[in-house]
Amino acid sequence: MTALLKQCSLSTVAGAVLMMAGCTQSTQPSASDQSATVNTPAGPAQLITAKTAFWPMYKAAMAWSGDIQVIRLSQKVVPGFKNQAGKAAMWEAAIGSPSRHEYRLYTYAITTVLPDIHKGTAAGSSRPWTGQTRDAMPIDVTVFNTDSDTAYQVSAADAAGWLAKNPEKLLTSLELGSTFNTSTPVWYLVWGNTKSGYIGSVNATTGTLYKKK
Numbered sequence: 001m002t003a004l005l006k007q008c009s010l011s012t013v014a015g016a017v018l019m020m021a022g023c024t025q026s027t028q029p030s031a032s033d034q035s036a037t038v039n040t041p042a043g044p045a046q047l048i049t050a051k052t053a054f055w056p057m058y059k060a061a062m063a064w065s066g067d068i069q070v071i072r073l074s075q076k077v078v079p080g081f082k083n084q085a086g087k088a089a090m091w092e093a094a095i096g097s098p099s100r101h102e103y104r105l106y107t108y109a110i111t112t113v114l115p116d117i118h119k120g121t122a123a124g125s126s127r128p129w130t131g132q133t134r135d136a137m138p139i140d141v142t143v144f145n146t147d148s149d150t151a152y153q154v155s156a157a158d159a160a161g162w163l164a165k166n167p168e169k170l171l172t173s174l175e176l177g178s179t180f181n182t183s184t185p186v187w188y189l190v191w192g193n194t195k196s197g198y199i200g201s202v203n204a205t206t207g208t209l210y211k212k213k
Helices: 031-039 050-064 148-158 160-165
Strands: 069-076 090-097 102-109 120-123 171-177 186-191 198-203
Touching: 050 069, 050 090, 050 102, 050 120, 148 160, 148 171, 148 186, 148 198
Parallel strands: none
Antiparallel strands: 069 090, 069 171, 090 102, 102 120, 171 186, 186 198
16 A cells, blocks of 8 residues: 555444352352452453444444444544554444434443443434445445454554654544445544545455555
């Protein structure tokens, strides 16, 4: 892929196993142990990858409509957290329903920041939707194999030379989408901005740099 600005066809709108062993003595923790457990403060909320956030949103959307189409998956910013290395404090999915002619924005956040950000899955109001366009095609979730952290690593490695010369340019966009010109979902990454930054794209099925045919 080209190192500096290039035109991108993508839309930017675009269980656990438990092992149990029998014993002759009780394993019930003592009162002091229980007290220590209760008084241990929870650790800080951890940034998450796109796929971790995506499936709870997808499940919630399926309860809204059975014919949903995922149009976009984007990294978002939460006050007090710094997104890094392909992980974020909140992700947003734009999901449409052809039968209802509507779409909704779903979010999954690791914390609550009132009034707009709520921990876990949240759904926005339904909005009119005319359906897919050439620049915003449905994402085939059955081939959504590459997570956001891997996409970041692949694109950052490709952009290493440019980033070394422009250390002040931060990642400003990390988005999954699909267009008429792509045969697979593609991760779209921007450092800086589209006029004076670096644009990268990674095939979300193979995990390799996306190349136009």
